[in-house]
Amino acid sequence: MSTASNGCENTLAPEEQKKKIDEVRKSIGPISGKLALFCSDASISRYLRARNWNVKKAVKMLKATLKWRLEFKPENLRWDDIASEAQTGKIYRSNYKDKLGRTVLVMRPSCQNTKSTKGQIKYLVYCMENAIVNLDDEQEQMVWLIDFHGFNISHISLKVTKETAHVLQDHYPERLGLAILYDAPKVFEPFWKVAKPFLEPKTTKKVKFVYSHDPNSNKMMEDLFETSQLEIAFGGKGSGGGFDINEYAERMREDDKKLAAFWMMVKDYYCHHPESGTEEPPGVLCLDTTNSGSDSDAEKASSVAAAAADNNGEEASVAGDDIFKLPTQHE
Known part of the structure; x- marks a missing residue:
């Protein structure tokens, strides 16, 4: 059963939400790689909430975003690309x-x-x-x-x-x-x-x-x-x-290294698991080098980041969003 919030926004029961999410997935059709990663249940849910759980409107909105991300490539932006805008x-x-x-x-x-x-x-x-x-x-x-x-x-x-x-x-x-x-x-x-x-x-x-x-x-x-x-x-x-631009630039460059490592790890996953289709990669790809609880994870992230720096700027083309924290299973 759905209930109205403030007379304008519907709140759905979990099973109804899941049904709506599945309807959006069906309407979007088969997708893979970066777009599949972007379209997690949590991400689709945000588009549905933004359109008051109207599937048709949410699909239209999501498709527009997928097209935008393919063209704009926000996941490829790095500090040096925008540093001049950040100076002040x-x-x-x-x-x-x-x-x-x-x-x-x-x-x-x-x-x-x-x-x-x-x-x-x-x-x-x-x-x-x-x-x-x-x-x-x-x-x-x-x-x-x-x-x-x-x-x-x-x-x-x-x-x-x-x-x-x-x-x-x-x-x-x-x-x-x-x-x-x-x-x-x-x-x-x-x-x-x-x-x-x-x-x-x-x-x-x-x-x-x-x-x-x-x-x-x-x-x-x-x-x-x-x-x-x-x-x-x-x-x-x-x-x-x-605001200290030098200190901030250092923080952002460290974040960029983690992101570059993430993209390459995801690219590596899909290169070795082409059969995965629209399935999200397992939670082991979640990158947290600050508190991973595993030296091997941190070492791997460090080595992958170094590889990214030596790869002539060629990084995996994977969309950003909540995919930075990949679930171990579909939400």
């Missing part, structure tokens, strides 16, 4: 998470340093892929902290905003847990009125305006984050008072 810290993944274990992405519009829509979207996609791979287990969503200190209207582009909304809503559905607009000035209000129609109603409900002078806002931030970790700019007491 206009978007970065924080070194802390919220109390629910959600990855936190910080955005500072006043730090915008380029005018290239293509470059800005490429960097956005890189940040999303990186944030996803750093999600805690069983966590699908992330938090955006948007710092408006020093903001003026020249820092944002309506064209980039529209494209950002398109990419995030259409190709990363149900990834947003919360967006906090911190100390947004009055001058932002007219832009918000123009930009808001580009967002779906369920997305706008996740957008919260927070003000440092408001006790209720401060209480909300304390409920969401450990104040000892939260940056000072957001009312916290964390030691990280600013």
Whole structure:
């Protein structure tokens, strides 16, 4: 039985959800390799939830994403591809998470340093892929902290905003847990009125305006984050008072090595198991070199990453998303 949530969103029983997921798989048809990996049950479920469990609409949305990923190849993006966009810290993944274990992405519009829509979207996609791979287990969503200190209207582009909304809503559905607009000035209000129609109603409900002078806002931030970790700019007491491009570049390059190793391990699996078809590779391919519990796993990841670096930049073409944490069996 399905029940209505807030009068607009259906919540289905687990068996009904599984049935819907299977219907989507049937409609999509046979797929293999990177697309099969992308279309895990968890991934399909997000597209169904984004379309209120309407199979036809979810299939259309998912097919559009598969086409986009084949053309855009977000899984192939590496730090050196987008480093010029990242220099000022206009978007970065924080070194802390919220109390629910959600990855936190910080955005500072006043730090915008380029005018290239293509470059800005490429960097956005890189940040999303990186944030996803750093999600805690069983966590699908992330938090955006948007710092408006020093903001003026020249820092944002309506064209980039529209494209950002398109990419995030259409190709990363149900990834947003919360967006906090911190100390947004009055001058932002007219832009918000123009930009808001580009967002779906369920997305706008996740957008919260927070003000440092408001006790209720401060209480909300304390409920969401450990104040000892939260940056000072957001009312916290964390030691990280600013963005260090050299330190951040090092973090991202380390993540890139792990990703390169993952892609090559998956490619190796399919090369030796062509009969696997649409089956996901076993959980042994899950890559966690920081706490794998196995020296051999870490050594293998290290050697594969080195091989990737020596492979003239040719890496396995495998889609990203929740596939970075492969289940040992279908969910």
